[in-house]
Amino acid sequence: MEIRDERPDDADAIYQLTLAAFEPMWFSDNTEAPLVGSLREAGDLTLSLVAEIDNKIVGHIAFSPVTINGRHDDWFGLGPVSVSPNLQKGGIGRALVERGLSMLQERGAKGCALTGNPDIYSRMGFVSDGNLQYGSLDARFVQWIAFSGADPVGDLKFAPAFGDET
Numbered sequence: 773m774e775i776r777d778e779r780p781d782d783a784d785a786i787y788q789l790t791l792a793a794f795e796p797m798w799f800s801d802n803t804e805a806p807l808v809g810s811l812r813e814a815g816d817l818t819l820s821l822v823a824e825i826d827n828k829i830v831g832h833i834a835f836s837p838v839t840i841n842g843r844h845d846d847w848f849g850l851g852p853v854s855v856s857p858n859l860q861k862g863g864i865g866r867a868l869v870e871r872g873l874s875m876l877q878e879r880g881a882k883g884c885a886l887t888g889n890p891d892i893y894s895r896m897g898f899v900s901d902g903n904l905q906y907g908s909l910d911a912r913f914v915q916w917i918a919f920s921g922a923d924p925v926g927d928l929k930f931a932p933a934f935g936d937e938t
């Protein structure tokens with residue numbers, strides 16, 4: 773498996789993959805696939821990595837800027853992240869997260885936050901202490917990993933493409 777930056781001609785494959793990965797998920801409102809395109813168009817796709825096996829894209833992860841209490845302060849948001857349904861739970865998601873976090877760190881990011889299933893992300897080093905909030909979402913689902921500086925405290929907001937209404 774190879775992990776690399778997205779290329780312009782990957783956009784359609786990333787869209788289809790994201791659609792296929794989220795479609796069976798009860799929590800999905802099917803906005804994740806167009807969201808990646810909206811982030812790209814807005815210039816907010818800080819990092820967009822694909823996992824390829826035999827020249828086929830089987831995984832994708834996006835990172836975009838976030839604010840905490842209205843300040844960006846070099847924190848980024850993880851997601852969407854997608855793995856082909858037939859290849860899930862085989863380590864591709866973890867490999868994408870780990871590569872993305874190390875690339876963010878190399879670029880001087882102070883940390884990364886997300887909302888998602890704690891069973892998955894706690895295994896990848898993310899924590900939740902209740903001090904970072906996302907609207908009224910249960911604190912367990914608001915998770916973060918700090919690379920440097922203070923732990924995050926306050927209200928998390930994702931890039932405008934997320935249509936954040938918190």
Ligand SMILES: CC(C)(COP(=O)(O)OP(=O)(O)OC[C@H]1O[C@@H](n2cnc3c(N)ncnc32)[C@H](O)[C@@H]1OP(=O)(O)O)[C@@H](O)C(=O)NCCC(=O)NCCS
Nearest residue numbers: 793853854855860861862863864865866888889891892895
């Ligand atoms: C979530 C997703 C990206 C994870 O990728 P993956 O390749 O399936 O995950 P990995 O095999 O790398 O698993 C990483 C860890 O999370 C755990 N995990 C993965 N999916 C899980 C699930 N649905 N529930 C609980 N734990 C899960 C694995 O057991 C593994 O932990 P371990 O290494 O300690 O055993 C992938 O399953 C996916 O595309 N799901 C559909 C879209 C989605 O839900 N995206 C994320 C929204 S928060």
